[in-house]
Amino acid sequence: MSVLQEISSDVRNMKQMENFVLFRRTNEIKEELRRGVRKSYREVIDVSWGDPHRAGVKPLSFVRQVLAACLYPELMDGDKLMVDVKQRAQRLLGTCAGGSVGSYCATAGIPQILQSISQYIMRRDGGVPCHPENIYISPGSQWALTNILKVLVNSEASPRTGVLIPVPCHSTTIISLTTLGAVAVPYYLREERGWALEMEELQRALDSAKGVCNPVALYMINPGNPAGYVQSRKSIQEVIRFAAEKKLFLLADEVYQDCVYGKESEFVSYKRALAEIGAPLSDSVELASFHTASKGLMGECGLRTGYVELVNLDPAVMKHINNLFSTNSCPILGQIALDVMVNPPQPGDPSYPLYLKETQHIRASLAQNVRRVEEVINSFPDFSCQPLEGGAFAFPRVFLPPKAIERAKEAGLQPDTFYCLRLLEEAGVLFSPGTEYGQKEGTYHIRFCIMTPTDTMEEILRRLSAFHEQFMKEFS
Incomplete structure (x- = not known):
């Protein structure tokens, strides 16, 4: 019997990531450069990942x-x-058991580190109570999200379970939903209004699910990935009231909460906004909030560490969640990094001056990159970049000529994948195509990490500008 016949249909239905063709060609180009093949560049600059260290940002000492x-x-x-x-x-x-990082630990995480996370959340949220027993440390925030989805999604239900997700949305969440047999119900953010979330659109998305699936959860990303928006307190509380009215479980992806740089922007957690609304909603709306040491100023992606805090869940449900999280505890080194993230050096500590210098440098570099990206991208009539307020990415729209779109179809590629492939070939810069994250039909985007050293970003923008001008001439 063929193993393929036994594979779940949900797994077989997973689409190959558009990035695959780009990653494969990137490896080929790197090998060509190693062999001495002459190109207009000496190295490939890869900013397709949300990985600051890969992009050249130095780890915190x-x-x-x-x-x-x-x-x-x-x-x-x-x-x-x-x-x-x-x-x-x-x-x-x-x-650590035995005083060694090589030992096992409790299912939810090391108790003392859970306590540190709890205290951090209370400080962040202005004293809103937080209990360590409601926190689970995990091998990355995406792993935690997938486990919570396993509780929410009934793969045997008819109609199937639905989850409302934003468009654009990072692809790993969509893959997780597909693998679990759930239906991703898209709600579209208003790009022309700075990727604003409109309540009418949430209602439209919910109505569109009738007869297709049974929506049980609403997934939010704040600050946005890939679109770089930051939700206002008013917007968050509108979402909470909507979720309460429609009896939807709230999933709040808040992994870029430390990366807010918009002049009028402020990060407000969903938990804090819920508490500020007050009873009865603050005691009844079910919420899972995710954070990680992989993103933000720390950027320790390779340590694969995150946590989820659960709010207002039934104790009977918590027992099942505890069972799920017991299958794979987080590596000790990642938990140590998480402890440092929530308890960084403070004024008066010997390490504080260097820590302050390094974090200020990262923030200043990011702010400068934001200004330069908006300035350069928006200088082209064929590009449009909405104001960047938070997160680690730019997600500008590119207006591709009909001839380029036709050429992409001939090559069997999505138009923005074709654009990214040509950019890689001719300029040695690796971006991600917008089709990977979802976009309104007939629109095309590119995503790239802006958390890089400033000189790297200047080189990226120089290469992009030269390539884009030539590309548009070729296909105009």
């Missing part, structure tokens, strides 16, 4: 020093590490 000391405690015997680094490492090793 305090994070790496604590990790190093925990991995090799003998480092603390000398005088190369600051006193507070040693104290943090000693405290964290004291929470």
Whole structure:
């Protein structure tokens, strides 16, 4: 019997990511450059990922020093590490079984680190109560989201379970829904209004699901990935009231909460907004909020660490969630990074001056990159970039000529994938096509990470400008 016959239809129905053709060609180009093949560039700049370190941003010293000391405690015997680094490492090793990062830990995470996360959330939300028993540390926020979806999605139900998702939306969530047998119900953000969320559109999306699926949850991304918006407090509370009225479970992806740079923008968590509404909603709306050490200023993507906080869930449901999370506890090193993220050096600590200098440099570089991206992209009549307020990406719209669209179809590619492939070939810059994230029919976008060193971003914009001008001439 063929194994293929036994594979779940939900897995077989997963679409190959549009990025695959780009990743494959990137590897081929890198090999060609290694062999000395002459091109107009010496290296490929890959900003298709939300990975600051891949893009050239330096890791934070305090994070790496604590990790190093925990991995090799003998480092603390000398005088190369600051006193507070040693104290943090000693405290964290004291929470590990046998005093080693190689040991197993409790299902939900190391209790002392769960307590640190709980205290961080309370500080962030102005004192709104947070209980460690409602927090689960996981091998990445996406892993946690998938586990919560497993609780919400009934693969045997008829009609199938539906989840409302924003468009654009990062592709991993769509893949998770497809794999679980759920229906992704799209609601479209208004690009021309800075990717605004309109309540009429949420209602339209919900109405469109009638007879197709049974919507049980509403997924929000704030700050936006890939679109770079930041929701206002008013918008968040409107969403909460909508979810309460329609009896939808709220899934709040808040992994870029530390990356807000819009002049009029402020990050407000869904939990805080819910608490500010007050009873009865604050005691009844079910919410899962996700955060991670992979994003933001820390950018430790390779450590694969995140957490989910659950609000207003029935204790009987929490038992099932506990069972799900017990199948794969988070690696200890990732939990240590999470502890450092929620408890960074404070004024007066020996490591604080360097930590402040490094984080201010990252923020200043990001702010400069935002200004330059908006300035350069919007200087072309064939591009439109909405104001960037938060997150790590730009997601401009590109107005492709009919001839380019036709050529893409002949090549069996989506038009924006074709554009990205040509950009890669001719300029050595790897972006992601908008089709990967969803977009209104007839529109095309590109996504790229803006959390890079400023000189890298200048080189990206230089290459993009030269390529785009030539591309538009060729197909005009």
